[in-house]
Amino acid sequence: MPPTIDKAKTFWIEAGAMSGPPEHRHQIEFSNDLVQFFDKQSRDNEVLTIQLPDGTEVPRPLTYRGTDYGQWTNIWRLGLPTQNMGGPQYAGRYIRFDRIKTGTYRIDIQNAGKEVEGWRKQSKFVGNTGGPNGREYGFF
Numbered sequence: 001m002p003p004t005i006d007k008a009k010t011f012w013i014e015a016g017a018m019s020g021p022p023e024h025r026h027q028i029e030f031s032n033d034l035v036q037f038f039d040k041q042s043r044d045n046e047v048l049t050i051q052l053p054d055g056t057e058v059p060r061p062l063t064y065r066g067t068d069y070g071q072w073t074n075i076w077r078l079g080l081p082t083q084n085m086g087g088p089q090y091a092g093r094y095i096r097f098d099r100i101k102t103g104t105y106r107i108d109i110q111n112a113g114k115e116v117e118g119w120r121k122q123s124k125f126v127g128n129t130g131g132p133n134g135r136e137y138g139f140f
Contacts, residue, residue, distance in 0.1 A: 003124035008139035011037040012096040012119045016135045024082040025091040032074030051106040
């Protein structure tokens with residue numbers, strides 16, 4: 001049976017341009033399939049906790065933002081910690097989420113390179129979000 005994202009301990013994704021105010025660019029969107037990595041409680045409550053690399057924990061919104069692009073698309077948006085909250089710059093980088101406990105996820109932010117290649121090699125699945133600007137992702 002192929003691995004499923006809801007059972008993975010780690011999920012990583014190419015951030016792309018991100019959305020949100022230009023000074024922050026801290027919002028990342030996930031399809032309904034990819035958001036299954038985040039536990040049901042977080043999806044139901046539309047909030048989860050992000051643990052930054054320094055150990056700081058910040059509650060953040062995970063909201064359903066379905067939209068109509070000529071056909072209905074299930075989209076969820078996660079507002080990552082901004083730089084004012086101690087978060088790093090995300091746009092153009094890779095974001096790794098590790099489950100710590102229900103509702104809490106540690107993040108690691110990397111530029112393309114050796115570290116991200118290691119994530120690829122560990123992954124049980126590597127894919128692309130599709131579309132003209134599809135973003136690479138994987139999980140293990």
